[in-house]
Amino acid sequence: MNTQPAEVKPDLRVGFVLMNQFTLVPVAGLVDSLRFAADKSFRSHQVYCQWDWMTCNDQPVIASCGMPISPTRPLNLFARYDYIVIAGGLLGETRNPPAWLLDALRDVHAANIPIIALCSASFVLGKAGLLDGRRCAVHFTIREEFQTLFPQAHSVIDKSYVEDRGIITCPGGTAIDLAASLIRRHCGEVRAQKGLEYLLVEERAEDEQQTNRVYQNDRVERAIAFMRDNLDVSLSLKAVADAVGTHPRQLHREFVANTQEPPANYWRKLRLDHARRLLVNTSQNVTTIALASGFSDASHFILWFRKQYGETPYSFRKHRHEVERFNTDRLSERVGMDPEL
Template identity: 55%
Template sequence: MQHLTHPEIFTQPKPDLTVGFLLMNHFTLVSVAGLVESLRFAADESFFSRQIFCRWQWMTCDNQPVTASCGLPVAPTADLDFSQSWDYFVVAGGLLEDTRQSPPWLLQDLRELHARGVPIITLCSGAFVAGNAGLLDGRQCAIHFTTRDEFRLRFPKAIPVIDKTYIKDGGIITCPGGTGIDLAADIIREHCGLVRSQKVLKYLLVEEPAAPVRKPQRNVSEPDVYENELVSKVIEFMKHHLDSPTPLSEVAQFAGVTFRQLNLIFAKCTGYSAAVYWRRMRLEQARKLMADSSNSLNAIASATGFADASHLIDWFRKQYGETPGSFRKRRRDVERLINE
């Protein structure tokens, strides 16, 4: 569970991906290890294990060491701090006696973290902590088959699923256990690009099946799956028309509702208006193109439905707090540091 650090990384700009791990006592080691080892391979070139592209911290509820379910003691690397701007916050559970009941302050902090828009990942029985916080009400969640009956009794408003490696719904990502590598690879693909995601799978000796026998798991970078058929239909339309400046009035007509009805339904199901949801999808696609290609900003703007480079730069800055130029420069600086 140890990771190597070098003093120089702390002088570098914000990495592509930051993750805070809250380790509950008697957490399951394998899912945490699969997730963090994937981050380690994506964080640096070769096997240097420097936290450059990705950074993470270990935290516990009382800032004291905890013991994994296998008996391995782990000391935190930072005090528990919910105020940081994590890209993801992980609640790593394990044995149920340590997650059935959670302190009220922890539940309140998780609710506030979710309200701020920070995605929360639950590993193993960490879903019970999120359930106690009311964050799974009305949402699909992936849980371990051995806990399904108790989970249903405790959280009747949640929708438990036992045949998925992970599920993303409403800003909560539930992973029932296992290695967590599928989840990690998709997160890395979204934030660090396809090449680094493929590197993780290669180094961990995991092959992406060419012809899966079942429907593949959605990536975390893809839109949430919603129970509302109309919303799902419109999201599919949006996903296949990211380069189109189609007016939303025409999208509403395609869906068979008025513009006002479309926004009301989207706000209820996703928390965003249809326009904001579509723009966020297009910005995510633009950021992927910036990370994985050397295309000009004008070309990327055209491919993602923005009027021109200036239009894209304006919205990119509002969404991510930096310009596309600084985003690309940061990645070049990191590459240069790696190659020194």
């Protein structure tokens, strides 16, 4: 008899807001990638990744291909999501979004919740003023109109997605590149690869992936690269500033302007994300992982890990191993009962 494992806090939670006449393919590519990463086996359980379908009026909407979709929960943009996805499609539905939605998206951005615009939802973010001064990826067929309406945005047509200071724009397509990047960031390389393999997608080169994430300040970009290269070393922020040719105070100002948080916070999150991947993908003990992630000792690491993720490293690893064993046992039982498997 298998015992249901303790509930696991998901690594990635996404709230989809489907606008009427939204384009199905990018939404499907994004959510199917999440589905493969969400469960250790292939049962499509929402364990490591969770998602909700919402609409602007809590009523079913029709995709541009004619498929009706019903929401799974009432609209709530602040239900502890890691990302809010606005799924657009036919321009008639996104050229004139309701004023309350624009206000809500401004509040979401002010709360430092990243927003993803799929397909023509870039028009919605443009109307909200959230693309002013930002680079954004748009479809080549709408670029001229987009530039006319939003001259302060810097639109590009040669990227599968662009991430710029908390706003991610994806012009359409399958959105699988974007999904793989998000999964890699929150769930680790193994689960990102799982989705790519089973969706029969060839992964893009790492340097090409990195060009999709954009900050307007070259010094901030170089500082982040330095931080990533030194996750396992306990260095001061002065060392980071020296590496990019500036002073700590100036680096602090530029980081806040570009990333909306101080460089110390940003570096700590990079370290914690690295540590979380080690907890999932290795058998190293907590002290070893703490030191490999640049923390001075295990106590310091455990304190910050709990603050960031709401549980201790031990609990995080234990719950995931319980789920993996449970899924493996269930799959073994099913194979034993079903001769076709």
